[in-house]
Amino acid sequence: GAVVSQHPSRVICKSGTSVKIECRSLDFQATTMFWYRQFPKQSLMLMATSNEGSKATYEQGVEKDKFLINHASLTLSTLTVTSAHPEDSSFYICSARLNSYEQYFGPGTRLTVT
Amino acid sequence: DAKTTQPPSMDCAEGRAANLPCNHSTISGNEYVYWYRQIHSQGPQYIIHGLKNNETNEMASLIITEDRKSSTLILPHATLRDTAVYYCIVRVGSSGTYKYIFGTGTRLKVLA
Numbered sequence: 385g386a387v388v389s390q391h392p393s394r395v396i397c398k399s400g401t402s403v404k405i406e407c408r409s410l411d412f413q414a415t416t417m418f419w420y421r422q423f424p425k426q427s428l429m430l431m432a433t434s435n436e437g438s439k440a441t442y443e444q445g446v447e448k449d450k451f452l453i454n455h456a457s458l459t460l461s462t463l464t465v466t467s468a469h470p471e472d473s474s475f476y477i478c479s480a481r482l483n484s485y486e487q488y489f490g491p492g493t494r495l496t497v498t
Numbered sequence: 499d500a501k502t503t504q505p506p507s508m509d510c511a512e513g514r515a516a517n518l519p520c521n522h523s524t525i526s527g528n529e530y531v532y533w534y535r536q537i538h539s540q541g542p543q544y545i546i547h548g549l550k551n552n553e554t555n556e557m558a559s560l561i562i563t564e565d566r567k568s569s570t571l572i573l574p575h576a577t578l579r580d581t582a583v584y585y586c587i588v589r590v591g592s593s594g595t596y597k598y599i600f601g602t603g604t605r606l607k608v609l610a
Contacts, residue, residue, distance in 0.1 A: 388541070418597065427585065428542070428600045477541050484593065485530075489541035 386412045388480045390490035397468055397497055404464045405493045407478030413458035414480035418487070419451070422475040434461040468497045502586045502601030509607050510580075516573040518604050520586030523567040530589040531562060532598065533571045535582040542585065545571065576608045 387410040397403045407417055415436045420428040432453055433441040440453035452464040461480075465472055473496050479489040503521040510516040522531060530549050534542035546553055546560045548569070553560045559572040573580055583603040589596050 390541075420600075427602050430597060430599070433595075433597060475539070479541075479598075481596070484596065485547065486544070487598065488544070489534075491541045492539065494539070 386410075386480070386482050386486070386488045388478065388488045388490040390476075390478055390493050392493060393491065394494040395496070397495070399469055399497055400467055402464055402466045403468055403495060404462055405476055405478075405495070407461045407463070407480070407490055409459045409480040409488075412480070412482050414461075414482065415458060416481040417455060417461040418479045418481075419453060419461075419463050420477045420479070422477060422492075424475075428477060431463075436461075465495065468495070470497045473497045501599065502588055504584075504586050504601050504604045506602065507605040507607070509609055510573075510576045512578060512608050512610050513575055516571075516576040516580065516606060516608070518571040518573075518584050518586075518606065519568065520570070520601065521568045522586070522588055525566055525588055526590075527566075531560070531566075531569050532587040532589055533558070533560065533584060534587060535580075535584045536603070537582045545584075547589075576606075578608050578610060580606065581608045582606060 389408045391406045417434040419431045422428045431446045434453045434455040436455045442448045455461040475492050477492040479487050481487045532547040533545040536542045548560045562569045583605050585603045586601050587598045
């Protein structure tokens with residue numbers, strides 16, 4: 385299957401700072417990528433749909449000014465958690481759409497805010 | 499959006515078939531059912547998907563009821579490495595705007 389990478393795999397940051405997470409499709413171009421958040425022992429919750437060259441579409445209840453998404457190229461989307469707080473600590477996972485039927489997930493980024 | 503309901507956990511003996519059920523009673527006619535699994539602290543891995551017909555690939559089989567309100571994922575010969583959380587997902591939206599709605603998942607434990 386196609387490969388999606390995320391960087392970093394884990395990050396620790398101080399409360400009030402911002403942190404950027406990268407999602408790359410390594411062997412295909414993806415006009416659409418998705419960002420999910422997963423709390424311990426819970427399912428994945430879709431945060432937003434990232435569209436190359438246009439603004440992201442956020443799910444209800446997700447603050448767009450706090451979770452900044454940029455999809456500047458067909459192989460890269462970034463999620464920036466601004467002014468992070470301990471409650472933002474979570475496992476962030478991206479996925480990239482290959483076509484109408486196939487979507488591949490990255491390995492996830494574990495964010496810890498102290 | 500259509501939602502899925504899955505049992506929270508199941509055990510299966512190694513070498514036996516694992517049958518994982520999923521209810522999606524509010525699914526619409528053009529919404530696909532997908533199955534992914536997630537091994538601890540990793541990204542979800544694709545298993546199989548279907549619309550109406552039963553599907554089979556090298557990993558699993560997917561049985562969808564005629565009314566499409568439920569489906570079953572079958573791992574024909576479970577191994578210890580199949581221990582994971584299995585998610586039944588409905589793909590909602592229209593062409594160009596598809597997105598996945600994850601259910602709560604079934605934690606499958608394969609026992610030696």
